[in-house]
Amino acid sequence: MKPRPTKRSWAEPWKVKMVEPLRMISADERRRAIAAAGYNTFLLRSEDVYIDLLTDSGTSAMSDQQWAGMMLGDEAYAGSRNFYNLEAAIQKYYGYRYITPTHQGRGAENILSQICIKPGDYVPGNMYFTTTRHHQEAAGGTFVDVVIPEAHDPANEFPFKGNVDLEALAALIARVGAAKIPYVCVAATVNMAGGQPISMANMQAVRALTRAHGIRIFLDATRAVENAWFIQQLEPGYRDRSVASILLEFCSYSDGCTMSGKKDALVNIGGWLALNDKDLYDEASALVVVYEGLHTYGGMAGRDMEAMARGIAESVSDDHMTARIGQVQYLGEMLHDWGVPVVRPIGGHAVYLDARAFYPHIPQDQFPAQALAANLYEESGVRAMERGIVSAGRDKLTGENHHPKLELVRLTIPRRVYTQAHMDVTAESVAAVWDARASARGLRMTYEPRHLRFFQARFEPI
Numbered sequence: 001m002k003p004r005p006t007k008r009s010w011a012e013p014w015k016v017k018m019v020e021p022l023r024m025i026s027a028d029e030r031r032r033a034i035a036a037a038g039y040n041t042f043l044l045r046s047e048d049v050y051i052d053l054l055t056d057s058g059t060s061a062m063s064d065q066q067w068a069g070m071m072l073g074d075e076a077y078a079g080s081r082n083f084y085n086l087e088a089a090i091q092k093y094y095g096y097r098y099i100t101p102t103h104q105g106r107g108a109e110n111i112l113s114q115i116c117i118k119p120g121d122y123v124p125g126n127m128y129f130t131t132t133r134h135h136q137e138a139a140g141g142t143f144v145d146v147v148i149p150e151a152h153d154p155a156n157e158f159p160f161k162g163n164v165d166l167e168a169l170a171a172l173i174a175r176v177g178a179a180k181i182p183y184v185c186v187a188a189t190v191n192m193a194g195g196q197p198i199s200m201a202n203m204q205a206v207r208a209l210t211r212a213h214g215i216r217i218f219l220d221a222t223r224a225v226e227n228a229w230f231i232q233q234l235e236p237g238y239r240d241r242s243v244a245s246i247l248l249e250f251c252s253y254s255d256g257c258t259m260s261g262k263k264d265a266l267v268n269i270g271g272w273l274a275l276n277d278k279d280l281y282d283e284a285s286a287l288v289v290v291y292e293g294l295h296t297y298g299g300m301a302g303r304d305m306e307a308m309a310r311g312i313a314e315s316v317s318d319d320h321m322t323a324r325i326g327q328v329q330y331l332g333e334m335l336h337d338w339g340v341p342v343v344r345p346i347g348g349h350a351v352y353l354d355a356r357a358f359y360p361h362i363p364q365d366q367f368p369a370q371a372l373a374a375n376l377y378e379e380s381g382v383r384a385m386e387r388g389i390v391s392a393g394r395d396k397l398t399g400e401n402h403h404p405k406l407e408l409v410r411l412t413i414p415r416r417v418y419t420q421a422h423m424d425v426t427a428e429s430v431a432a433v434w435d436a437r438a439s440a441r442g443l444r445m446t447y448e449p450r451h452l453r454f455f456q457a458r459f460e461p462i
């Protein structure tokens, strides 16, 4: 008999009602599929994927309550009852005053950037995100990374690697002047750093610093509920607070948010822009009608707004978050225990493989993370995503490649979709690629799209 562990496990606070069969194609077919996709996992057909860890965006399983809500869709062009339900849910759980839906997060980023950023402005943020920076730069701004240096080191165990470097932010304000900084963009959690959280104390300090200079803070709230869970677990004084109350406090230190509802909010499509300033909201809603749709639907169907309103309420449940992030940590800790290099500590929505440590023999200009993602698919049908030099793109002025310190492959866990057994199979697949690391080769880019190149770029093996 083996000794019985003394721990008490968490389990998902739901049971499965409907299933979708998975298909595993042969190794030969996978080799052909990834070659036909130009070694870019975004260009694979999902039918050819076994376990799909490309993204947690729009890939969640909805609850029976959300599906029931879909039947209550009020598909009026204007003033749909589902809009008012959504507005009430955002006001209740996030605490912002004025809300307009958008078709997804980048729709909100576009509107916010256009109404706030003038050419020549600087937009500090705790690490870039692809679409967010794109819209800031398209509006004439320059993104300035003010995340703490620990965030760029995959092995550093600091629990709040999403924190803003207050000295760097103060130095930027001193250098360019507050008038050239329309807002600070705070992401919680920080996707590109590994799903790393920012602490409440840091957020309060950013608020104090920006208030002194009359600078706004806009939150990228895409995974702010996950961030709230980390604060509950790791920050002194928050252990007895609910995720919901932590979220509300956290958001109160910002002036509004952009949101991709496709993550935390447990829906397949949708987002919103929330603002506390009425004048700014009036400007935003004047632009929403140009790019998204009327300000009471913003590109969303009534039924989808209803599903999102219900998803928000479900997302702030402590039990949901414990199981959601518990599953991510289960996969991450298993790989870490096996000696596979992953970003530490394990973040909220994904496990990030350190491609530099996998393939030290492949120079960054030969796209080690892109190659690793392709190799993982070939090995086992598991689909992951590059988050390295391809995603980082080019400098908007010099046209040179950005060379990010982090060269990562993201194993992103959809919410309420896969089981622990899928995590085991994934870990074993990653371990097999790790064992074969010495024979891996780099890639050459054969097609580079002009914008957000990682989505559609094509490669061939060197």
Ligand code: F0G
Residues within 6 Å of the ligand: 054, 055, 056, 057, 104, 105, 106, 107, 129, 131, 132, 187, 191, 220, 222, 223, 259, 260, 261, 262, 270, 271
């Ligand atoms: N902000 C963050 C932090 C994100 O992760 C995303 C999307 C967006 C904004 C944009 O939202 O996709 O709804 O337009 N992230 C997805 C991902 C694409 O896979 O990480 P969107």
